[in-house]
Amino acid sequence: MALEHPSAPTRTSPGLHPGTPRSGVIHVNRRHASHFTVVGNHLLQHRGLSATAIGVAGYIQSLPEGAPIGIRALVARFPEGEMRISAALRELERHGYLERRRERLDTGRVVTRTYSYNQPNHPTPGAPPPPPPAREPDPEPGPADPRGAAEGADPGPAPVPAGEPAPVPAGEPAPPPQAPVSEAVPRPLHPGAAGLLAGLRLHDPRLLLSERDVQRLAPDVSAWLDRGADPAAVGLTLSANLPERMRSPASVLAYRLKALLPPRLPAPPAPTPVSRPDPFQTCDGCDRAFRAPHPGRCRDCPPPGSRAAA
Structure with missing residues (x-):
């Protein structure tokens, strides 16, 4: 009977290439043909989000348009409680992956709409602009990461000191100087x-x-x-x-x-001058009443100083 050798090398698992790491995760990937969602590594590897927030964000991005994602719907879907789901949604809002807005419909009703952004820093054309992500504290300086050069990470443009204009790339004309924007003067309100x-x-x-x-x-x-x-x-x-039920x-x-804002009233027409008749005057010769602009004699009496008047 042969003796067992516990220190003998184990047999290599089939299907692994020679460069397979000895520890850590080993990906066994197959190409998806349907029922899949593309999620960016900036979300899945986010250092400022909790595991619950990352999972909730991935689940929301996999839902169809118009699916309910309120706290009650998420609590009914996941085993986490209401407090953890609420905290996860607040994290996603703080980092720009979710935005809840109160908007008014054409009927006048106010509703709350939730916008999900798969890339907070790159808004989609036609979609409302996402809120700016919360600024994270600057990390303390430490040793340089050797993986940055290997992965070809772009360090981005150098920061511009405050008070100095941003540099213009070569080959592009300098933008024209902007005129100072004058602050709008508020219109006085009607006293009533x-x-x-x-x-x-x-x-x-x-x-x-x-x-x-x-x-x-x-x-x-x-x-x-x-x-x-x-x-x-x-x-x-x-x-x-008014409607019978009014929430606000x-x-x-x-x-x-x-x-229901009414249009402006048209300008009133210019007043037409009214021609009035001459006032009544008493004739100095025959004491009859006649119309004339000034006192004097009527047309039947001769003017004063003539032979007929004498």
């Missing part, structure tokens, strides 16, 4: 705009606005009054036929002020 908004609660108790809402809507009301609209008509237009009365008023 704020009072009109505050008095809307007399038409409907639900239109009790806060001081902040009054200050925000006062310029739009002032535009109505500057165009010659009657204050009573403005209040009736804003408070009539200020939003309803803001939509009506924008959508």
Whole structure:
């Protein structure tokens, strides 16, 4: 019976090339023909994101357009709780991979839309511009990474000191100097705009606005009054036929002020001069009344000093 040799070399696994590393991950990749999503390494290897945030971002990028990605939908999909999912979404927003906006539809309803960016620093044409990613603290200086030269990493342009113009690349004309932008002077508000908004609660108790809402809507009301609209008509237009359920009365008023803005009144025509008849005068010769611009004699009496008058 032969003795066992535990120190004998193990047999090489089939299918591995001679340069396979002895430790670490070994990729066994097959080309995807369908049902796959392209995710950038800047997301999967992000140093400032947690594993939960990276996983949630990859899952969101794999969803079709219009799929729900709210906290409730993600909590129902993953075993993580609501707090971890909420923290992951905040991380993605902070680094520019997600953006939640409150937008107004054509019907006047305000909705929250979530935009997912697969490349935060390179916006897609036709999509809303992404928010600037949160600035990470500069790493402490350390030894140079030898992998940078091997991977051909581009260090990027050198920073320009503050107060100096950016260098112009060779072969490109220098941009023309920009004229200083003058700050827009705010237009004075109509004196009755704020009072009109505050008095809307007399038409409907639900239109009790806060001081902040009054200050925000006062310029739009002032535009109505500057165009010659009657204050009573403005209040009736804003408070009539309101929906039964209003989550935000200020939003309803803001939509009506924008959508129902009346046109400017045409300039009044020039006044036509009215020709009035000459006033009545008493004739100095026969005491009869006649019309004339000045006192004197009527046309039937001879002028004074003539033989007929004598």
